[in-house]
Amino acid sequence: MLEFREVRKQFQVAGKTIPILDIPEWNVNQGDKIAITGPSGSGKSTLLHLISGIMKPDSGVITLGGERLSEMNEPARDSYRSAHIGYIMQDFYLIPSLTAKENIEMALSGAAKGKSRRGSVDEWLERVGLKDRGAHKPAQLSRGQQQRVAIVRALIHEPELVLADEPTGSLDWETADEIGNLLLELCGSHKQTLLVVTHDLNMAERFPATQHIHQINRMNRTLQVQEDVAI
Numbered sequence: 001m002l003e004f005r006e007v008r009k010q011f012q013v014a015g016k017t018i019p020i021l022d023i024p025e026w027n028v029n030q031g032d033k034i035a036i037t038g039p040s041g042s043g044k045s046t047l048l049h050l051i052s053g054i055m056k057p058d059s060g061v062i063t064l065g066g067e068r069l070s071e072m073n074e075p076a077r078d079s080y081r082s083a084h085i086g087y088i089m090q091d092f093y094l095i096p097s098l099t100a101k102e103n104i105e106m107a108l109s110g111a112a113k114g115k116s117r118r119g120s121v122d123e124w125l126e127r128v129g130l131k132d133r134g135a136h137k138p139a140q141l142s143r144g145q146q147q148r149v150a151i152v153r154a155l156i157h158e159p160e161l162v163l164a165d166e167p168t169g170s171l172d173w174e175t176a177d178e179i180g181n182l183l184l185e186l187c188g189s190h191k192q193t194l195l196v197v198t199h200d201l202n203m204a205e206r207f208p209a210t211q212h213i214h215q216i217n218r219m220n221r222t223l224q225v226q227e228d229v230a231i
């Protein structure tokens with residue numbers, strides 16, 4: 001469902017070009033559940049930004065669900081993302097002035113407003129243990145509860161692909177455990193593809209597959225060989 005071919009991404013910083021990702025070939029199948037691990041600064045978030053179309057690669061082809069995402073313009077990538085991808089960001093990005101329910105409803109548009117195939121917003125809130133919290137604003141919720149709202153917002157329109165960037169990064173271990181289980185449970189019973197960037201090894205171990213960014217990124221593979229030699 002997702003293919004990378006000769007994808008390169010670099011950034012310009014203070015007049016210098018810094019290569020970040022160089023991915024010759026990477027394939028993800030529909031329904032795969034993959035934890036992506038790797039050192040800080042190795043390009044994990046950049047990888048998710050490329051997959052979601054938030055960023056474009058400098059060269060190469062990214063194909064998602066049979067569509068060439070890397071060749072779309074920004075509005076087309078944005079509308080592709082809202083229709084097909086659920087993105088759980090590290091800092092939740094809930095709108096502070098809206099209630100939990102209103103934050104979730106934003107992800108449902110047109111005919112789907114108020115209800116998805118897998119139930120109403122209230123049913124989703126109940127499913128994630130927030131039955132009585134729909135009218136609460138983000139500041140009135142704990143971080144774990146805010147993360148549950150962010151998860152429902154990302155999943156309620158039933159995207160084929162779910163991306164999560166450090167979904168347990170700022171949570172205590174017990175809450176992190178619950179959130180990890182919840183994500184796998186909600187995506188597991190459906191043919192949804194789930195890619196999670198995480199530093200949390202407990203979380204990664206729970207996934208059927210773990211891929212280190214070094215395995216995906218040719219440049220990082222070279223770097224790893226050098227590190228190994230240095231050791």
Ligand SMILES: Nc1ncnc2c1ncn2[C@@H]1O[C@H](COP(=O)(O)OP(=O)(O)OP(=O)(O)O)[C@@H](O)[C@H]1O
Nearest residue numbers: 011012013020038039040041042043044045046047
């Ligand atoms: N917009 C940008 N402009 C310039 N450099 C950037 C930009 N975004 C990311 N970088 C750089 O690209 C590299 C990879 O960043 P990225 O956030 O993808 O790493 P990461 O593996 O997700 O790190 P972490 O685990 O710390 O979140 C870093 O060196 C970062 O400074």
